[in-house]
Amino acid sequence: MSASWKSLAQLDAAVSECRACPRLVEWREHVARTKRAAFADQTYWGRPVPGFGPDDAALAIVGLAPAAHGGNRTGRMFTGDRSGDVLFKALYDVGLASQPTATHRDDGLTLRGTRITAPVHCAPPANKPTPGERDTCRHWLADELALLRPTLKAVVVLGAFGWQALLPVLAEAGWTIPRPRPKFGHDVHITLDGPTPLHLLGCYHVSQQNTFTGKLTPAMLRAVLEQAKGLAGLVGLTATEGNRDA
Numbered sequence: 001m002s003a004s005w006k007s008l009a010q011l012d013a014a015v016s017e018c019r020a021c022p023r024l025v026e027w028r029e030h031v032a033r034t035k036r037a038a039f040a041d042q043t044y045w046g047r048p049v050p051g052f053g054p055d056d057a058a059l060a061i062v063g064l065a066p067a068a069h070g071g072n073r074t075g076r077m078f079t080g081d082r083s084g085d086v087l088f089k090a091l092y093d094v095g096l097a098s099q100p101t102a103t104h105r106d107d108g109l110t111l112r113g114t115r116i117t118a119p120v121h122c123a124p125p126a127n128k129p130t131p132g133e134r135d136t137c138r139h140w141l142a143d144e145l146a147l148l149r150p151t152l153k154a155v156v157v158l159g160a161f162g163w164q165a166l167l168p169v170l171a172e173a174g175w176t177i178p179r180p181r182p183k184f185g186h187d188v189h190i191t192l193d194g195p196t197p198l199h200l201l202g203c204y205h206v207s208q209q210n211t212f213t214g215k216l217t218p219a220m221l222r223a224v225l226e227q228a229k230g231l232a233g234l235v236g237l238t239a240t241e242g243n244r245d246a
């Protein structure tokens with residue numbers, strides 16, 4: 001539980017050493033060895049990808065799992081893939097990211113009041129973790145959210161998998177989940193009771209499947225992030241201000 005972690009930095013370091021899921025360990029390391037041709041000269045991270053963002057974040061963005069040649073290559077959530085290109089551009093546009101691009105761990109990008117994480121920290125084959133892998137990884141996210149609890153006011157969940165995985169984690173971290181369980185949907189907004197009220201917002205995942213087909217447009221994503229930013233109290237930020245102050 002969170003009591004055993006002194007800080008998010010300590011938790012992040014421990015996450016990145018985890019080997020609890022044999023199938024995912026084998027896959028992430030196989031991808032790191034074989035690489036995509038375009039990245040043949042790079043050293044892949046090939047390990048669990050910890051959350052990214054400040055330890056006093058008011059807003060969390062929860063995805064699915066790292067991409068094989070994105071986070072699993074660069075070692076940072078949503079960094080180095082098309083999904084991340086869309087997400088970070090939108091975060092920059094609403095003032096929550098210091099720059100619109102994310103290419104590698106040392107590119108200087110910082111997030112303002114926002115932490116990006118996932119219910120599964122290792123890249124899964126075909127982007128599909130098993131329910132068992134999701135459940136095995138759950139405690140990392142529960143501990144991360146428990147550490148963020150003093151400042152956390154809102155969570156944006158990208159996609160139905162993240163939504164279903166997150167609800168029990170939020171319960172474990174101290175928030176009350178209504179019965180029946182609220183269903184995922186784009187633009188869904190519910191408020192959970194708990195140590196402090198928590199706003200939960202649904203958003204279609206920033207996958208290429210959704211963004212290429214127009215199911216999720218940049219304007220739709222910006223609108224959810226703007227709403228979440230306001231609910232989290234991260235008001236008064238613009239792209240320029242976020243850049244300057246981050």
Ligand code: SF4
Pocket residue numbers: 015018019020021024025048120121122133136137138140
């Ligand atoms: S998915 Fe989570 S629990 Fe499984 S090996 Fe990776 S970090 Fe560990």
